């Protein structure tokens with residue numbers, strides 16, 4: 001019987017044929033908790049009478065939102081979580097490795113066919129590895145810590161066939177922003193997006209992670225990139241085993257099939273204050289920016305930094321008056337950027353390069369905006385107040401557009417640099 005990837009994954013995990021709409025109790029392959037939402041999950045686990053977690057090897061803990069601790073309560077949360085990890089024998093990456101989603105992926109903790117949950121909405125990022133991965137609340141996570149399983153309604157799927165070849169300085173972030181603009185912030189609510197097509201399969205893992213990461217910005221429960229050779233190589237290199245082959249069937253019951261061609265796509269920008277307010281860069285070119293942030297789980301990988309550095313080229317300095325903050329998504333990505341000389345280039349050009357963390361993405365730890373200020377950010381959300389004052393404005397774009405805008409002090413089409 002024909003099935004979507006999501007239906008196949010739930011059928012495999014439940015040991016019987018299930019279809020979209022079925023409510024199932026499914027085992028969870030891995031569960032991720034971080035410094036912000038982890039403490040509540042741990043408390044709920046205790047309130048449920050939890051003594052030992054179901055399997056410490058399946059739990060991934062790390063701190064990334066408020067690191068190094070930016071307040072005494074944050075430091076206390078860290079201590080609380082460290083103790084729990086020690087008691088339970090959970091591997092705690094602490095604040096040493098980077099942003100949660102990048103760390104889960106690069107440690108090979110996500111693979112095709114797995115069900116992964118995390119107490120963070122961008123857990124959908126691991127769909128880049130062919131997993132069914134979704135963000136859950138801390139209360140649900142308390143249950144997962146105890147029982148290793150969770151109730152799910154198997155979602156309907158939307159097939160996204162992406163073809164064509166990106167033009168110069170246009171890439172995965174422009175694609176996903178255009179999809180969010182087209183589908184809308186609630187256009188895919190509780191569906192699994194299944195990404196396939198030539199342009200997806202030509203994309204490296206970094207680009208696929210950028211796309212899967214923003215599935216939640218359309219309301220999707222998960223965003224799964226059909227696994228292929230690129231997925232296999234990435235996962236096999238990290239796990240030492242051949243991952244599962246998995247594809248949706250041509251005659252599966254998709255709620256919708258959408259086709260896109262990226263060939264003529266221009267750089268895209270999400271304008272304040274919603275992620276689905278997406279326009280061509282030309283429509284906002286010339287808008288003055290006070291801060292440019294290159295980083296986050298959406299675009300803080302080596303490939304993103306290289307794209308930005310490519311636009312910077314041999315220019316001496318970023319524009320006067322623009323604060324450029326660059327944050328590699330993990331220690332691994334930071335080291336790659338260091339070894340390739342990218343960090344040196346950014347610093348020479350006047351950027352602040354910070355250690356891996358969420359940084360200004362959520363307006364948490366640092367890099368906040370004052371009323372009236374404008375930020376151009378490679379992250380995934382531009383809601384009012386997201387990066388500081390509710391009177392500030394956040395534009396979202398690709399690393400190439402961010403670098404071009406940092407060079408000129410105003411939103412700039414990277415193809416013109």
Ligand SMILES: CC(C)[C@H](C(=O)O)[C@@H](O)C(=O)O
Pocket residue numbers: 036037065119120121122135362
């Ligand atoms: C802190 C966390 C709950 C939150 C999320 O779930 O996404 C954050 O990571 C974000 O990006 O807004």
Ligand code: SF4
Pocket residue numbers: 065099100101120122296297298357358361362379380
């Ligand atoms: S980088 Fe931003 S979007 Fe990603 S987990 Fe951190 S706060 Fe959330």
